[in-house]
Amino acid sequence: MSDISQQTGSENLSRRPLPDVIAERITANIANGSLKPGQQLPSEPELARQLQVGRTSLREALRKLSTLGVIEIVRGKGTFVREPPAGDPTTQYVKWGVAEGFALSELLEVRIGLETTAAGLACVRASDDELAELQRLRVAHDTAHHADVDLLVRTDEELHEAIVRAAHNAALSSMYEPLVPEMREFRQRTLSLPRAQERSKDHTYIVDAIRRRDSTAARKAVAQHLWIFYQEIRAVASPNADRDEPDSVSAFV
Numbered sequence: 001m002s003d004i005s006q007q008t009g010s011e012n013l014s015r016r017p018l019p020d021v022i023a024e025r026i027t028a029n030i031a032n033g034s035l036k037p038g039q040q041l042p043s044e045p046e047l048a049r050q051l052q053v054g055r056t057s058l059r060e061a062l063r064k065l066s067t068l069g070v071i072e073i074v075r076g077k078g079t080f081v082r083e084p085p086a087g088d089p090t091t092q093y094v095k096w097g098v099a100e101g102f103a104l105s106e107l108l109e110v111r112i113g114l115e116t117t118a119a120g121l122a123c124v125r126a127s128d129d130e131l132a133e134l135q136r137l138r139v140a141h142d143t144a145h146h147a148d149v150d151l152l153v154r155t156d157e158e159l160h161e162a163i164v165r166a167a168h169n170a171a172l173s174s175m176y177e178p179l180v181p182e183m184r185e186f187r188q189r190t191l192s193l194p195r196a197q198e199r200s201k202d203h204t205y206i207v208d209a210i211r212r213r214d215s216t217a218a219r220k221a222v223a224q225h226l227w228i229f230y231q232e233i234r235a236v237a238s239p240n241a242d243r244d245e246p247d248s249v250s251a252f253v
Helices: 005-009 018-031 044-051 055-067 089-125 128-144 149-165 170-176 184-190 196-200 202-211 215-237
Strands: 071-074 078-081
Touching (some): 089 149, 089 170, 089 215, 128 149
16 A cells, blocks of 8 residues: 555645545545555554554544445454445445535435425325325336436436425425535435435335325435435544434434
8 A cells, every 4th residue: 555644644634524534545545546456454553654643533434434335344354445346336426425425414414304394294285286296206216217317316306306395385495495406416426326226215105104194204204214325424424423423313303
């Protein structure tokens, strides 16, 4: 592994959590070929020395990268770079998440709050025509998994926006609208992942709960759907996730 201590030291660390910088540098070394798939990383003390960082911050960075599948920590043997397939969207998502994760976690917190509220209100206020439209949009999104990512993104946006409209709350809609373009790249990347179709099955639980006008179930279904994404982004974005951040979906419902 090339010595990247100078690269890390050149960052303005006062503005960014140190584990984020460490994770970004390790990922960058994988991306540029300095670290190759299957290669073992130096021991923790040596890696901390190279990076000129504390071992606590290093462990947090390695935990994030392990959670996201960039590296593999083998007990008793060491830490190894994982082999990604060519053009692996998961690897691309990780690299992007290291850079953008902190801002995305805040956006997701707002989105969870707004969409859970909207789902609950939609159970009370949605017309029968709006309920039928939600079902149509859910089916359209499911069908889009056989098409391309752009159609997946559009149908996902349309379904979630329809839930917000069905709440019939102008203030809520005005707060939600600016989030849609902000979340577009996030949707493009997550909907490119191999598990995207499985996660989209959550839409069935959300729409079914709203159509039953079960506000408790609808709010919980929305929160659980978005919570998975939030946990992943937290793994990249928050160096104090185990201490300061919500550790349960119940914080949002």
